[in-house]
Amino acid sequence: QKVAKYSLQFISTGSSAVIFSRNFLTHITKDMAAEPKKIIIDTDPGIDDAMAIFVALRSPEVEVIGLTTIFGNVYTTLATRNALHLLEVAGRTGVPVAEGSHVTITNGTKIRVADFVHGADGLGNQKFPPPKGKAIAQSAAAFLVEQANRYPGKVTVVALGPLTNIALAIQQDPAFVRNIGQIVILGGAFSLNGNVNPAAEANIFGDPDAADIVFTSGADILAIGINVTHQIILTDADHDKLTQSNGKFAQYLCKILDVYFKYHHDAYGIKGVYLHDPATILAAINPFLFTYTEGVVRVQISGITRGLTVLYNKQKKFAEVTEWTDKPTVKVAVTVDAPAVVKLIMDRLLDS
């Protein structure tokens, strides 16, 4: 309950950035000790999704109550297969997988997948055997609605792909935005170039209409954009530590990481990889690893800037009514304690 309501505890620092009160940190820590936070990971696995799922499964602060799947890094059918496969690798086949939408919220079938980032199979071209398990009969959106109703205010959705399933849940149940505890979104490029093109970040570009629905829904939203995740880098030295580890997750990840390293080297000229998805899991676990600004986010849905995320920080009162006027606010990450985030991710992957 307290976790869902923490936006009341924001303190303005005088600039547009906001921080949380220390006092409240104690409350949250106590709450977490008492009862792990229930999370559903909406995912398009994906190499960094695999890391994120493993980090979540190794985190005592959260209980993963389900995975829902979406297109993005791969098509939805393959995302479901990979989600089931990753749970089998982790020995956690009791976690249900609900398959998500195969088309965008506007029924668009031209899906763009990032096989050049993750490999054709989404997991570094390793030819893993097909999983034995199956997805549950319920759709991702129906599962999200059901779980939010079952545990009002207690479920956090961590959205690691395009926001289609979340937008469908909002459309299917008007009470969803109240019943869901929080939606932590990996998405957006706030005040910097995107990673699909100069305007757009991949997850928002995948379904901009869905993203605009979610950002303006009134739900309690934390957005983690590439303006912060591009500071969270797994280096060659970290990769070596994973290679030397006997940990189950570390060994598995070393098999699939090469493709992701090569992509970062070719695209960004760096010897390391961005930890978008695992960092977002940590934001759901401990929001204090990041600082946030609060404002209204709208998404461009057409034209050359399709997928652009524009935050209105409410500093200026515009003379005229704009497309941002009277819309609910969300929290957008502006800074991150990157060394702490990388250390937590490494510790949890090595200790498995």
Ligand SMILES: O=c1[nH]cnc2c1ncn2[C@@H]1O[C@H](CO)[C@@H](O)[C@H]1O
């Ligand atoms: O160039 C790219 N095109 C498409 N997807 C990408 C690219 N770079 C990274 N990601 C993927 O999109 C999410 C972050 O935006 C991450 O899941 C990352 O793996």
